[in-house]
Amino acid sequence: MDFSLTEEQEMLQKTTRDFLATECPKKLVREMAKDEIGHPLELWQKMSEVGWLGLIIPEQYGGSGASFFELVVLLEEMGRACLPGPFFSTVVLGGLTLLEGGSNEQKEELLPELAQGKLLLTLALTEPDVKYSADGIQTKATQENDDFVIQGTKLFVPDAHVSDYLICAARTKETGIPEEGITLFLLDSKSPGINCTLLKTMVGDKQCEVTFDNAKVPGRNILGKLDEGWPILEKVLEKATVARCAEMIGGAKQVLEMTVDYAKQRVAFGRPIGSFEGIQFYCANMLTDVDACSFITYEAAWRLTEGLPATQEVAMAKAWASEKFREIATLSHRIHGAIGFCEDHDLPLYFKRAKAWEASFGDADFHLGKIATKAGI
Amino acid sequence: MNFAFTQEQEAFRSEVRKFIQREFSPEQSVKYKDFFSMLGGGVEQRNFKQEMSRKLGAKGWLSLAWPKEYGGRDSPSLQHILVEELAYYKCPGWDGVGVGMLAPMLLKSGNEEQKKRFLTPIARGEGSWCELLSERDAGSDLASLQTSAVEDGDYFVLNGQKCWSSGAHEADWGFILVRTDPEAVPKHRGLSFFLLDMKTPGISMTPIVNMAGEPEFNEVFFDDVRVPKENLVGDKNRGWYVIMGVLDFERSVFPVHAIARRKLDDFIEHVRKTKPLDPVTRNRIAELIAECEIARLIHHRVVWMQDKGIVPNYESSIDKLYGTELNVKVTAMVARALGHYGALTEGSRLAPLNGHVPYLYLRAIGDVIAMGSSEIERGVVAQRGLGLPRG
Numbered sequence: 001m002d003f004s005l006t007e008e009q010e011m012l013q014k015t016t017r018d019f020l021a022t023e024c025p026k027k028l029v030r031e032m033a034k035d036e037i038g039h040p041l042e043l044w045q046k047m048s049e050v051g052w053l054g055l056i057i058p059e060q061y062g063g064s065g066a067s068f069f070e071l072v073v074l075l076e077e078m079g080r081a082c083l084p085g086p087f088f089s090t091v092v093l094g095g096l097t098l099l100e101g102g103s104n105e106q107k108e109e110l111l112p113e114l115a116q117g118k119l120l121l122t123l124a125l126t127e128p129d130v131k132y133s134a135d136g137i138q139t140k141a142t143q144e145n146d147d148f149v150i151q152g153t154k155l156f157v158p159d160a161h162v163s164d165y166l167i168c169a170a171r172t173k174e175t176g177i178p179e180e181g182i183t184l185f186l187l188d189s190k191s192p193g194i195n196c197t198l199l200k201t202m203v204g205d206k207q208c209e210v211t212f213d214n215a216k217v218p219g220r221n222i223l224g225k226l227d228e229g230w231p232i233l234e235k236v237l238e239k240a241t242v243a244r245c246a247e248m249i250g251g252a253k254q255v256l257e258m259t260v261d262y263a264k265q266r267v268a269f270g271r272p273i274g275s276f277e278g279i280q281f282y283c284a285n286m287l288t289d290v291d292a293c294s295f296i297t298y299e300a301a302w303r304l305t306e307g308l309p310a311t312q313e314v315a316m317a318k319a320w321a322s323e324k325f326r327e328i329a330t331l332s333h334r335i336h337g338a339i340g341f342c343e344d345h346d347l348p349l350y351f352k353r354a355k356a357w358e359a360s361f362g363d364a365d366f367h368l369g370k371i372a373t374k375a376g377i
Numbered sequence: 378m379n380f381a382f383t384q385e386q387e388a389f390r391s392e393v394r395k396f397i398q399r400e401f402s403p404e405q406s407v408k409y410k411d412f413f414s415m416l417g418g419g420v421e422q423r424n425f426k427q428e429m430s431r432k433l434g435a436k437g438w439l440s441l442a443w444p445k446e447y448g449g450r451d452s453p454s455l456q457h458i459l460v461e462e463l464a465y466y467k468c469p470g471w472d473g474v475g476v477g478m479l480a481p482m483l484l485k486s487g488n489e490e491q492k493k494r495f496l497t498p499i500a501r502g503e504g505s506w507c508e509l510l511s512e513r514d515a516g517s518d519l520a521s522l523q524t525s526a527v528e529d530g531d532y533f534v535l536n537g538q539k540c541w542s543s544g545a546h547e548a549d550w551g552f553i554l555v556r557t558d559p560e561a562v563p564k565h566r567g568l569s570f571f572l573l574d575m576k577t578p579g580i581s582m583t584p585i586v587n588m589a590g591e592p593e594f595n596e597v598f599f600d601d602v603r604v605p606k607e608n609l610v611g612d613k614n615r616g617w618y619v620i621m622g623v624l625d626f627e628r629s630v631f632p633v634h635a636i637a638r639r640k641l642d643d644f645i646e647h648v649r650k651t652k653p654l655d656p657v658t659r660n661r662i663a664e665l666i667a668e669c670e671i672a673r674l675i676h677h678r679v680v681w682m683q684d685k686g687i688v689p690n691y692e693s694s695i696d697k698l699y700g701t702e703l704n705v706k707v708t709a710m711v712a713r714a715l716g717h718y719g720a721l722t723e724g725s726r727l728a729p730l731n732g733h734v735p736y737l738y739l740r741a742i743g744d745v746i747a748m749g750s751s752e753i754e755r756g757v758v759a760q761r762g763l764g765l766p767r768g
Contacts, residue, residue: 002379003678069378260763275766280759281752287762288695295674296667299380316667371663377645377654
């Protein structure tokens with residue numbers, strides 16, 4: 001085993017952290033939470049110039065062909081910085097789905113644009129009952145000559161309000177088996193029949209309700225094969241889940257560092273509060289859980305990068321990140337006291353994200369259920 | 378990063394598994410409750426353990442982590458793989474005190490004569506060791522211990538008493554930390570470390586039965602016990618450093634994640650054969666499957682550091698507390714899920730899992746206390762891992 005990053009990964013980590021320290025101050029994070037668009041266009045362009053948007057896109061499509069593990073390193077830093085904007089939806093949800101399911105023509109057309117920051121994408125997956133399993137997909141697509149007509153509602157679609165294209169998972173056949181008969185469609189988000197409403201959220205991240213009211217999409221815009229979209233989604237969801245975990249461990253690490261700094265400086269009863277056993281135990285528990293979440297996330301990411309089966313490890317990583325990031329942020333509040341409870345303190349940014357991300361791609365109970373099923377109990 | 382074992386490591390693991398299959402039959406295995414329950418099994422089990430030790434020694438497996446010049450393979454990871462397998466299969470023969478703790482101390486702090494004299498039998502699996510550290514009033518605050526040693530010609534003369542000495546009644550040798558300077562400030566600068574033949578006149582002991590019913594511990598009394606000076610390891614009054622020098626390794630001596638995983642797997646096998654699980658218990662099991670995997674990674678981070686020659690710091694404290702607390706969680710979950718049946722002991726007609734559940738539940742508490750309580754370990758994590766100031 002090897003628990004260290006490669007030299008290149010360490011370099012990526014450092015340059016990412018430095019870049020975000022300059023380009024993504026907390027002031028910007030707060031502004032963007034209230035902004036309708038949610039991210040500054042200049043920053044998006046800079047992110048494209050430093051190669052982040054094309055990081056995992058193969059060189060033949062204008063990217064740098066780095067592995068999924070490098071993306072995890074990058075996302076960890078983004079989570080640390082609370083980076084706002086559509087990176088996750090475009091690169092992780094959109095990019096990975098295109099890579100996994102797109103035809104050569106589709107990739108050639110879209111991936112270079114994506115890498116250059118000219119194309120925003122997202123995945124319209126969940127619906128009002130918000131399930132990350134195949135039975136959650138009830139939106140219907142009906143064939144009409146060479147086109148398909150989509151009818152249904154997608155909810156909690158990230159960044160749909162700015163996306164150029166939506167990848168919509170819809171049911172094209174009823175077989176009684178939920179995993180069968182799902183098809184992925186690539187839709188121009190300005191197509192008639194598509195209506196997007198921005199939701200108001202605790203984090204101020206941009207999530208949308210997207211309704212498809214007889215929205216027409218040409219048959220050539222199917223990603224992968226008709227009725228065979230779920231296996232593609234399964235692969236994308238495994239990676240997306242780990243990608244979210246990476247953001248969460250980045251956030252958790254930042255929270256721990258902030259907390260330890262504060263515990264060393266803050267004096268009460270004539271000594272730094274970090275010298276009290278109660279505070280030390282909280283901090284020790286936070287570090288233990290940061291390590292725990294990191295290792296299981298890295299193991300899952302490594303397995304996915306190597307092409308090894310990772311269902312179990314992915315579920316473990318998200319079950320842990322869901323619970324522990326929230327607990328870590330909660331302990332941090334206990335240590336920070338009143339100052340951390342103020343809106344203009346940085347800690348609430350993380351406390352809110354911990355809660356919002358707890359549910360995304362399934363909460364701990366959902367993933368524990370997967371672990372149990374996989375273990376045959 | 379890389380979470381795979383090397384081919385050499387994988388090959389070694391399967392060699393160990395074959396060895397265990399050959400030497401430790403399922404009929405024998407049933408008699409053992411836990412890798413930790415190696416004490417108090419009577420003469421038959423004691424003899425078998427010694428026989429297994431010699432077999433492990435003959436394979437060269439008791440010195441895997443030692444430098445090549447002392448007959449080792451310079452591979453901490455192979456040692457950890459060996460113990461992981463023995464622990465999972467509850468296979469006796471590995472002396473955690475002699476092989477796990479004393480050998481690294483001798484390698485680091487012993488003189489050549491001591492290494493020659495004591496390492497060879499340890500590597501062969503001959504003789505067994507106990508540790509004589511804690512006292513009634515000196516546990517977590519070990520440096521406040523009072524058992525004394527006074528120089529007298531070629532000897533040191535020991536007086537006092539030690540407590541919680543696991544397996545002292547079965548041990549041929551012990552290592553002991555005693556006070557040689559009663560005036561020393563701070564207290565830990567007045568301690569010395571000796572190797573002690575347990576047959577030396579003046580040593581007596583009374584057994585202490587743990588709450589799981591095992592005669593695990595002893596109170597050991599020293600009445601003018603004469604220890605030859607050549608048995609002093611390190612310098613006089615520098616005994617604290619003999620122990621502390623390897624403590625960061627010792628905290629990871631036991632792969633508790635494998636011990637916990639075994640109990641979880643036994644329970645999973647049991648529930649597969651019985652009634653369908655309620656969703657709450659199902660999730661609790663799933664949570665512990667994940668936690669066992671995480672504990673395995675936390676343990677192997679330390680192993681990786683040792684293989685690379687990096688001295689573990691707070692990492693081994695996390696390993697120790699995480700593994701032992703997981704073991705408590707697993708045994709508590711099993712006992713809870715089995716309800717009244719979980720309180721039935723060996724010999725009860727209706728007892729599930731051979732009636733071992735009460736024992737395992739009770740025994741698990743001991744390890745969050747022994748060898749550095751979780752509270753002490755959390756202090757290490759906070760102060761050494763995070764740089765928080767001492768209180």
